[in-house]
Amino acid sequence: MLLHLSTWQEVEVYLEQSRGIILPIGSTEQHGPTGLIGTDAICASAIARGVGEATQALVGPTINVGMALHHTAFPGTISLRPSTLILLVKDYVTCLTKVGFTKFYFINGHGGNIATLKAAFSETYAHLEDLQIPNALKVQCQVANWFMCGSVYKLAKELYGNQEGSHATPSEVALTQYVYPEAIKQAPLSTEVGTGHKIYSATDFRQRFPDGRMGSNPALATPEHGKQFYDLAVKELSNDYLEFVNAE
Numbered sequence: 001m002l003l004h005l006s007t008w009q010e011v012e013v014y015l016e017q018s019r020g021i022i023l024p025i026g027s028t029e030q031h032g033p034t035g036l037i038g039t040d041a042i043c044a045s046a047i048a049r050g051v052g053e054a055t056q057a058l059v060g061p062t063i064n065v066g067m068a069l070h071h072t073a074f075p076g077t078i079s080l081r082p083s084t085l086i087l088l089v090k091d092y093v094t095c096l097t098k099v100g101f102t103k104f105y106f107i108n109g110h111g112g113n114i115a116t117l118k119a120a121f122s123e124t125y126a127h128l129e130d131l132q133i134p135n136a137l138k139v140q141c142q143v144a145n146w147f148m149c150g151s152v153y154k155l156a157k158e159l160y161g162n163q164e165g166s167h168a169t170p171s172e173v174a175l176t177q178y179v180y181p182e183a184i185k186q187a188p189l190s191t192e193v194g195t196g197h198k199i200y201s202a203t204d205f206r207q208r209f210p211d212g213r214m215g216s217n218p219a220l221a222t223p224e225h226g227k228q229f230y231d232l233a234v235k236e237l238s239n240d241y242l243e244f245v246n247a248e
Contacts (some may be wrong), residue, residue, distance in 0.1 A: 003060045006026040007196065011099075014058055018139075020103035020245035021096060022059045024048035025117070027066035027110035028075035032213040033187035034221075036176050037076045043172055044109030047146045050234035055241055060096075063088070066113040070199050072205040082116040083183045084202045087180065089120035090127055097128060101173030102138040103245045107237060114220060119144045142244050144237050147172065150225065159225060165195065165216025167209075171176075171229055173218040178226025189219055 001014065003021075009044040026041030036042065041064040052059035068079040080088065081219035093104055106117060121141040146152065147169075156164045164171060177184050195215030197208040206212075 001056070002049070003058055005056070008105040015100045018245065019058065019101055020057055020105060020106060020241070021059050021094065021101050022048050022052055022105045022226065022241065023061075023063065024059070024107045025063040025066060025109070025113055027112065028064055028076075028078040029066075029110070030077050030168075030212045031033060032174070032218055033211055034185040035168045035191060035212075036180070036183060038064070038160035038186070039168075039172050039176050040109035042109075042179055043106050043146060043175045043225050046175070046230065047109075047233045048107040049240045050230065051084040051241055052178045054234060054238040055245075057245070058104075060092075060203045061195050062093075064147065066110045067116045068110065068112050068233035070112070070196070070202050070205045071212075073202040076213055077092070082119070084190050085116045086112070086120040087115065090124045090141045093124045093139065094128065094133070097139055099134055100135065102135050102140065104139070105241050105244055106141065108143050109147070111145070111166075114143060117141075117242060121182060140244075144240055146233040146237060149233050149236040151236050152229055155232060158223070159221075160217065160220050162215070163217035163220060165193070165214050168212055168218055168229050169214060169216045170218045170221040171226070174221035174223065174226035176226070176231050177221055177223040178230055184223070189213075189217065193217070 003197040024044040026044040031039045048059050065078050071077040104204045160170050194209035
């Protein structure tokens with residue numbers, strides 16, 4: 001059940017059965033020479049829909065732009081500042097809490113969002129208590145990173161070994177190829193790829209990782225691999241969501 005394709009009456013009926021909602025969040029950032037700029041949002045959105053179907057959960061609109069300031073030296077990247085993303089998450093959760101939602105399950109596709117999301121949850125809990133909103137003390141937020149699922153990580157290592165890398169990875173590129181086979185990109189990849197450097201400013205990032213990849217070889221990706229990653233992530237996160245939403 002997708003929030004944007006529902007009526008308010010349908011959401012009201014849903015709330016009689018469940019107080020949980022899935023919120024996909026990704027990023028709009030460079031993903032190397034062959035990765036789509038929307039990769040992180042595409043992956044989070046597709047998996048969230050799959051989890052929603054498997055668990056009969058309501059799925060909210062995808063937060064397409066995340067915290068990706070370190071990628072902004074590459075054309076096409078759009079980023080929110082951490083402070084902006086915190087306010088956005090706080091507003092989302094506050095609006096939904098006012099009408100009865102208490103369990104917020106963020107399916108995340110971008111590692112750069114994790115720290116900001118956790119900070120946003122803390123800010124939100126305090127904000128809701130200050131407002132004395134009914135059900136405020138029942139509100140719980142959780143971030144689920146699909147790429148960190150145990151089954152996904154295991155398959156990526158089996159398929160790609162140390163060529164999985166940590167950004168513009170073949171696993172995430174494969175998933176986008178499965179979702180959008182008409183948008184598969186081909187481009188020459190240098191045999192030399194930046195790896196092992198810490199992340200600082202956007203300018204420094206582009207100097208250290210000149211084509212945007214971080215130790216990865218996305219040329220190994222296939223749509224068939226993407227289907228495997230999708231199925232594993234949906235299964236694992238569906239179980240995790242149900243455990244979360246049914247817990248006290």
